[in-house]
Amino acid sequence: xxxxxxxxxxxxxxxxxxxxxxxxxxxxxxxxxxxxxxxxxxxxxxxxxxxxxxxxxxxxxxxxxxxxxxxxxxxxxxxxxxxxxxxxxxxxxxxxxxxxxxxxxxxxxxxxxxxxxxxxxxxxxxxxxxxxxxxxxxxxxxxxxxxxxxxxxxxxxxxxxxxxxxxxxxxxxxxxxxxxxxxxxx
Numbered sequence: 001x002x003x004x005x006x007x008x009x010x011x012x013x014x015x016x017x018x019x020x021x022x023x024x025x026x027x028x029x030x031x032x033x034x035x036x037x038x039x040x041x042x043x044x045x046x047x048x049x050x051x052x053x054x055x056x057x058x059x060x061x062x063x064x065x066x067x068x069x070x071x072x073x074x075x076x077x078x079x080x081x082x083x084x085x086x087x088x089x090x091x092x093x094x095x096x097x098x099x100x101x102x103x104x105x106x107x108x109x110x111x112x113x114x115x116x117x118x119x120x121x122x123x124x125x126x127x128x129x130x131x132x133x134x135x136x137x138x139x140x141x142x143x144x145x146x147x148x149x150x151x152x153x154x155x156x157x158x159x160x161x162x163x164x165x166x167x168x169x170x171x172x173x174x175x176x177x178x179x180x181x182x183x184x185x186x
Contacts, residue, residue, distance in 0.1 A: 030109060030139075034100030037138035040065040043081055043120075044149070044163055046130040056172040057164035058130050058149055065166075067138065069096050073170035081120075088170050095169060102165060103136055106158035108145045115145040115155050132159045 042063040048054065061075035062083050069092070074085035091099075107113055120133045135144045147159040 030104050034097055035138040037067045038096070038100055039067050039137040040099065040103070040166075041135040041137070042163060042166060043079070043133045044130065045133075046077075047128055048130070053175050055164070056167035056174050057160045059167070059172070061163075061167070061170075061172075063163070063166040063170065065091065065096070065099060069093070071166070071169055073166070073172075075167070075170070075172060091169065099162070099165065102158070102162050103134075106162065107155055108134060108158070109136060109139070109143050113145060113155065115147050117144050117146050120144040120146065132163055134159060134162065 040063065044057075044059065044061050046054070046058060046060045059075055060077050060079050061073060062079040062081075062085055064072040064085060066072075069090055071088045071091050072085035073088040074083045079085075103109065108115070117133075120135060130149045131146060132149055133144065133146045135142060145155070145159070147156050149156060149160050149163070151157055151160065
């Protein structure tokens with residue numbers, strides 16, 4: 001009987017001393033109001049040569065919002081990571097807050113987001129689809145995501161909405177809606 005008690009005690013110790021489960025990183029605690037050093041750098045790449053008929057969110061371009069609220073924008077096929085756009089406009093505090101809320105609520109900053117990349121400078125442009133590389137600064141660490149703008153999920157939709165907001169702030173317009181020809185009647 002004594003051997004049974006020792007065996008049971010040994011089993012309890014073995015089970016209790018097993019490997020500890022891995023600790024999953026917690027999502028960064030995100031403030032309601034934007035951090036003082038909040039900044040954005042968004043690069044949109046498109047494989048389409050003529051982009052004038054594309055919605056403004058899908059056109060190639062680079063948008064930079066610095067911590068002081070200066071928006072810099074360059075739109076067109078020549079916009080690359082090496083492009084440093086000129087001063088486009090000074091954003092109001094409420095416009096910067098709206099951009100912060102869009103980023104905060106998008107899921108881009110979630111440490112489990114599979115779209116996050118370690119080094120956006122090493123990414124080659126896609127030759128088959130329109131993508132956005134979104135870098136967020138001013139938190140405990142910079143965060144970068146690369147997203148296909150194909151409306152293929154919540155992250156893609158949020159990225160397209162953010163780019164559309166930035167394009168609107170940079171006074172970009174969508175192409176005019178083309179009227180459809182009336183259907184012929186027999």
